[in-house]
Amino acid sequence: MNRSHRHGAGSGCLGTMEVKSKFGAEFRRFSLERSKPGKFEEFYGLLQHVHKIPNVEVLVGYADIHGDLLPINNDDNYHKAVSTANPLLRIFIQKKEEADYSAFGTDTLIKKKNVLTNVLRPDNHRKKPHIVISMPQDFRPVSSIIDVDILPETHRRVRLYKYGTEKPLGFYIRDGSSVRVTPHGLEKVPGIFISRLVPGGLAQSTGLLAVNDEVLEVNGIEVSGKSLDQVTDMMIANSRNLIITVRPANQRNNVVRNSRTSGSSGQSTDNSLLGYPQQIEPSFEPEDEDSDEDDIIIEGNGVPRQIPKADPNTESLESLTQIELNFESGQNGFIPSNEVSFAPIASGTNTEFEMCDADQKLLEEDGTIITL
């Protein structure tokens, strides 16, 4: 241990980086090659080795430049941690079973000050309840903005994921009339509008839908010419995976794009899909999307199972095309301006790696957690 410490200290300027790892009350110091950090699994094994805890499940966290404690649990955030460590990478290890998730991802100044004490004394009384953020694999998508690259700037396509029954979708629609530009001039046409959001409901907590937004499509099907009851039935039929295209009543928060890049996602920016052919359909296929909608079959012996697909050739590319945003219900802090910064990302999120970079940037800016 001593040797590694000395070695690391001595060669700090030669592309290696000093790592200070803490587990319980014990510290270990070692060094890593900054340019070749390796994989997360290797790093995880190294940590287990240096702390002599080979069979203990642990959570790995690091303190970033702002002093926030952030998790390391995959290659991406590991690389991020290595690349941003300056000069020292401070690692905090907790046993998984006694982990304090609330220590992660803090974003307030108060918490920033307290982050280390929190870790050191987990039972320390905190004045403010912290938002519990679990591990990424425990996250599930709740809502997302999709297809930003193919939609006009005035429209927004929102996907709501209804799991279980705890939280209502929580919105109402009504008839109304909107004005369209036609070859014969302005024309008043009947339309469907969001009339009410239930407080605490899924629709309200996403912040992506608002009262008086005009509903244009439901799961890819235009609603023009359909009655309120028809649209209601369509939405309920799709309620487990509802994709609504709206024209927001408030048009000030629309995606601002360069006129140059308004075409397809291919041109949008540097984080384009060089190695990937354009294989993703611009529009989603509702037919193939209901993997979550499989019926349950109970055999005579009473064991329920999901009904399998007879033809399993459906590709689940959808996860690549979207950013899933997760907000806790208590945190209604989705400031509309966020949309502006999110949306361009959605246009080019075809590789997970670049996606991650963008994530981190956002994290730094306003601290909202985005997960894939």
Next chain:
Amino acid sequence: MMKFRFRRQGADPQREKLKQELFAFNKTVEHGFPNQPSALAFDPELRIMAIGTRTGAVKIYGAPGVEFTGLHRDTATVTQMLFLPGQGCLLTLLDDSSLHLWEIVPRNCCARLEEAHSFQPTSRPGSDGASGPPCLARVTVVLLVAEGSMAALGTESGSIFFLDMPTLKLLEGQTLSPDEVLQSVPGDYRCGKALGPVEALQGHLRDPTKMLIGYSRGLLVIWNLAAQCAHRVFLGNQQLESLCWERSGGTLVSSHSDGSYAVWSADTGGSPAVQPTIATMPYGPFPCKAINKILWRSCVSGDHFIIFSGGMPRASYGDRHCVSVLRAETLVTLDFTSRIIDFFTVHSSQLEDEFDEPQALAVLLEEELVVLDLQTPGWPALPAPYLAPLHSSAITCSAHVANVPAKLWARLVSAGEQQSPQPAPTALSWPITGGRNLAQEPLQRGLLLTGHEDGTVRFWDASGVALRLLYKLSTASLFQTDCDHSDSLAQAAEDDWPPFRKVGCFDPYSDDPRLGVQKVALCKYTAHMVVAGTAGQVLVLELSDMPSEQVVSVASVDLLQDREGFTWKGHERLSPRTGPLPWPAGFQPRVLVQCLPPAAVTAVTLHAEWSLVAFGTSHGFGLFDYQRKSPVLSRCTLHPNDSLAMEGPLSRVKSLKKSLRQSFRRIRKSRVSGKKRTVIANSKLQEANAQLAEQACPHDMEVTPVQRRIEPRSADDSLSGVVRCLYFADTFLRDATHHGPTMWAGTNSGSVFAYALEVPVATAGGEKRPERAVEAVLGKEVQLMHRAPVVAIAVLDGRGRPLPEPYEASRDLAQAPDMQGGHAVLIASEEQFKVFTLPKVSAKTKFKLTAHEGCRVRKVALATFASVACEDYTETGLACLTNLGDVHIFSVPGLRPQVHYPCIRKEDISGIASCVFTRHGQGFYLISPSEFERFSLSARNITEPLCSLDISWPHDTAHTSSSEESEKSLRTVAEEEARTRTILIR
């Protein structure tokens, strides 16, 4: 997405052509009795009858199968109709005083009814009364004069106008004003009073130059049209209702508002005649109601018939609907159950005949048509071959049975004949015989079963255009009801004056609502039948050719089983009569199963080969072995949170309130949409006005917006336990190598239960299976994730064809199913169709109708569609009626949308609910309580009237061009019909 799919399919021209050969939408014929009839006419020469309705429809009937239908452009009441005798032309008067001339013209091989001319009186403001020419304001009566070359219009002002026929042009100079008539009336009669509206106009058969005019005040004038002078004047003083001019011309009869009629002699006495020869008040001396219409018909024997409607004593029988028939000393007061619209007699129309010699009296009532044979003593009623009053008790359910075997048909017909009193051999046959039915004899017999509110099931011959009652089954006699026979006792105690005679079969009053029939199933091979009703009664019946007396075994099945905490607050179950009961020939009950709690039966199915009947209510379902008379299975489908279903219909006060509110909303909505429809039809000016009005409208619309909550269905929604469908199939449920009997049940909350049944196999040659218990084991339970109600379940064989009905294959009436495995089950919910493989139940194909179209499934059926081009090419399709009233057809088992047509207005909820599909791509739905519209989705299998009239077309070439225009207007009424018809290849 949908567009994309359609385009992809549309790219295949071969498939498009095939679709045109398979599918076509036609509304073909309206069965039953026209709703709200308002006028009647009869052509004695062609022997055809016309009925007009309050919605402007005109229907002409002749011999069975001869039917013509027309619809006026405006929805106005038809107040009077006149045939131009022998010409196939009909003049109609609407309550907006417009006149329309309809012609039956030959088109292709058969004839159609088309509007040829119309006349709208122009009301000129400022020209009313004394100043200027009299105005043609309101037409009260119409008469054809001068051998049909002119029409005389009597008006409210008392003037009579003349129109040229058939062009319907006003003959300006010929108007006969009341002042002209008054010149021949003595001064003391005039005494400064007006004559009032023209109440009646009558022509004379032999003397076309004379016309009898009756004014409201009572004055009767025989006017000489040629000489333009009054021939004779009769100074009546009673307010006039109607007039009849006797055949020989020597006698006039007038009926009056005080319930009296007067007979005047036209030959003798001086001209102005002051006193009638006879004046009598048949139901006096107490005040009577008006005699609305009177007919005088002479007989060869020298005496005569006087037939009149109304005139009943105001106080005691003022509410009765009566027609009195008087011949010599015989008086019969025909007592009907609904309002009398009009009546006519069928009599000799030959000019040279000296007497009328009436054969039959036809009375059109609000709800039925009754025809009496006047030549047979006792004047018995003649059974009508069409115009069946479907709604003699309200229809509660209906079912169609296709391809009925000849044997069952004959037994049903004979059972029906034993039911109705046989007409005497000398009796008259149906007197309305005009026209020729060109339709081919139907290739197969179709049976339409209707269940009614009073516990009856009626069996209709639905093979052809005329729907005919074959047999009526009544289940009420099995049960004890409160009000039994008290009516008939009261009847007997009544005075025998007036001599009432009950006529007609329209009886909308049900003794006990629990008797109502909810579901019907019939096995056409074994003549076994199940009738299930409102109080949870499930009756298994068997057709017997002989009357018998026997005990019906009763069993009850508890569908709640051990569920606790539920109390049924609805109606009691029906108590069956005990002991042996006499049963007439026909369907006789064998077993009665009563569900507990006694909620209405919501699904029923029968498998005669296995002697099993399955039934479901809002609480659960049961399976009953009716051979051994023992229950096999019962299962509760209630969700623990579902309390509404338990409480029964009585305590649903809240939801009643809610439904009232909803229905008011619906009415308001339909009014709004109705307004929009008329706007389209009307002129541009009105359109602009409507637009202006609409611009003003949104303001108050915004105040109370209609909102819809978007929330997925949850498991504990109310009424989730209602069993929506039950199905028996011989298929692979447990493993892929052994097939066997299965039963399937689907509920309102998207659950499907599949049971494997152990049915003892009948020995070879033996009809009945051995006496061993049937066992049921739950094999699979499917919960559809979208939780929509399951409306239908069907098993498809290895070739993707639906399994045949029980016995169908074994009796060589259907192709045997492919039992080599590869079966699949089609589950149709209100939102989606899905095909799952069997026995693994993995999803194979699906179509999410609601997600794509925003509509919900109301009715589905598998049907076979035959191609018009190729004799033996058929396809199975899934026909589906949505809550928007559209019919969609999907391929099976691919579940690809093929075609869709608008069929029923979406506001017509009862029409959508009443729809039934046949096995060969036709369907029926109620367009009014008394009428079934028949429609056809198949391009090949169409049942529509094809008929002709034998008329010498006098001005054939003249009217073909002019009728072109009117044809167009008729077409707009049934526009889509026309569009699809053009595709038809005949």
